Amino acid sequence: MSDEHETELVRQFRELAGAPAGVDVFDFHVRGCPIRATYTGGSVSSLTLTSPYLRAAPAPAPGAPAPRPPAGAPVVVRPMDIALRPEGKADRSAKEKGIAREVQTGDAMFDREVYIDSPSDEPVIRHVLASPELRAGVRALLAEGITQVRIDDAEAKTSALLVEFVRPGAGPDRARRLLDAFASVVCNLPPVVSSPVVRPPDEQRRWLIAGAYLSGFLLCFGIPPYFVAAGPRCESNPGASSLFSLDGCYTPVPLGIVAGLAVGLPLSAAVSRRFHGRSNSADRTFWARLLTVVITIQLAIGVFAAILWLR
DSSP, X not given: OHHHHHHHHHHHHXXXXXXXXXXXXXXXXXXXXXXXXXXXXXXXXEEEEEEEOTTEEOOOOTTSOOOOOOTTOOEEOSOOOEEEEEOOHHHHHHXXXXXXXXXXXXXXXXXXXXXXXXXXXXXXXXXXTOOHHHHHHHHHHHHTTEEEEEESOTTSEEEEEEOOOOOTTOOTTHHHHHHHHHHHHHTTOOOEEEOSOOOOOOHHHHHXXXXXXXXXXXXXXXXXXXXXXXGGGGOSSOOHHHHSSTTSSSTHHHHHHHHHHHHHXXXXXXXXXXXXXXXXXXXXXXXXXXXXXXXXXXXXXXXXXXXXXXX
């Protein structure tokens, strides 16, 4: 059933573009805005709509006079990287608990249905999403099954990603509806002026990556020393009395898990608070808590092994 919907949608795009069979990239001009649809088949198929952010003026060259900005155009740090996706119960819960903080546009239906995730400042996001036609286009795309709309990515493009091809009542004009809705977004993007300033490094992301590397290091390089320290305790057939005694091969593991949970859970709650207050804080808080608990357990197992075996 999924393949049938997928094949039909690609056929519709080929027909609209006048492309022959086998072509999976389709170029359109809708309301004067260039749009490219790219289909990628395989085990995880997808269809991506893209369009350049045409209303963005480039940053001036060093030493060159700054160009006159369009009226009302803010100076923004690029990429603005504004990701728009369906808002779910988890998003609303994270906001109610004060974990995540999301920009509100003042459009009640949009704010209820769409979650905004971006590192850009709130005034910039509100400026970009100020057009009612643009917001309606985003809602229409999400209603058609689009997973995410991203405005001004690293390549200065706006994109819409579709991975769920099955849609009740999709009909024979779904491709046209997707193009029209995407055109409502890209054709109503406001002008901005690129700032020469570079966005500061994402310190929260750096800490999460460092935690993941530390946990992986402890796992990969902690196991050999563990068994070396265990010595004959972990022989192939030592008997249950040796395996599960206080001085057994695996004794540090359950002790480390219990102690690690006892210390790691309250510690993870304290660590995760450092990740509050951003639009992506719910996801990052989860990973911060998980990594803190896992690393604490790994360290606790090593500590108990040292206490029990290296006396």
